[in-house]
Amino acid sequence: MMYRHTMTVYNSSGTLLKTISDGVALAHFGVRGRPGLTHGAPVEAAVTPTASVWVSNYSMFGSGSGPEGSDTCTPGSSLAAGDTTSFVYEVSTETLSVVGVAEVGMVPKYVAVTPNDKYVVVTLVFLDRQLVNEATHPGRNDSVGAIRGIAIRRLSLAYVAIMGSDVIDVISLSTFKVVGQIGGVDNVRTSSSIPRTRTFSTPR
Numbered sequence: 427m428m429y430r431h432t433m434t435v436y437n438s439s440g441t442l443l444k445t446i447s448d449g450v451a452l453a454h455f456g457v458r459g460r461p462g463l464t465h466g467a468p469v470e471a472a473v474t475p476t477a478s479v480w481v482s483n484y485s486m487f488g489s490g491s492g493p494e495g496s497d498t499c500t501p502g503s504s505l506a507a508g509d510t511t512s513f514v515y516e517v518s519t520e521t522l523s524v525v526g527v528a529e530v531g532m533v534p535k536y537v538a539v540t541p542n543d544k545y546v547v548v549t550l551v552f553l554d555r556q557l558v559n560e561a562t563h564p565g566r567n568d569s570v571g572a573i574r575g576i577a578i579r580r581l582s583l584a585y586v587a588i589m590g591s592d593v594i595d596v597i598s599l600s601t602f603k604v605v606g607q608i609g610g611v612d613n614v615r616t617s618s619s620i621p622r623t624r625t626f627s628t629p630r
Contacts, residue, residue, distance in 0.1 A: 464488035
């Protein structure tokens with residue numbers, strides 16, 4: 427719950443098992459420049475084939491993290507407002523605790539995991555479409571912009587709804603490039619901003 431800074435875990439009968447704080451000492455995971463306790467804003471989650479869940483944090487709060495900015499949903503305005511990159515958390519379903527983090531960019535939203543648990547795909551809101559497919563450091567690759575919905579087909583393709591358009595982009599999970607589009611989808615997401623997705627290898 428992004429406004430309560432918690433993640434709640436229930437069993438199949440609806441019994442609350444644990445309320446997990448989104449406060450994490452990022453330095454314990456090798457993150458520099460974010461000393462002390464950093465809080466997130468959990469917003470979406472995706473279950474992996476193994477015993478964990480990846481949770482996106484819409485915003486981060488703490489030393490080295492910018493505030494939730496007063497912006498106009500554009501990259502320039504979000505940077506000017508002081509927005510900083512955010513993190514996704516890996517939560518173990520065995521220990522019910524945060525066991526890993528990954529820096530993904532500004533304002534992550536939806537999350538999906540490939541069936542082989544090799545990649546996590548995260549949509550980012552405040553980044554330009556012109557940055558699509560920009561090379562990043564090994565193990566992380568940028569693909570295409572989206573905000574509403576990610577569907578992964580087997581191990582090869584991801585289908586991503588492009589916010590503010592009538593298309594769904596088809597992304598190769600081997601090249602991280604757009605290999606096709608599905609058009610004529612009415613009102614995929616009504617918005618003027620065009621984000622992008624970030625994928626990264628999970629530490630398996």
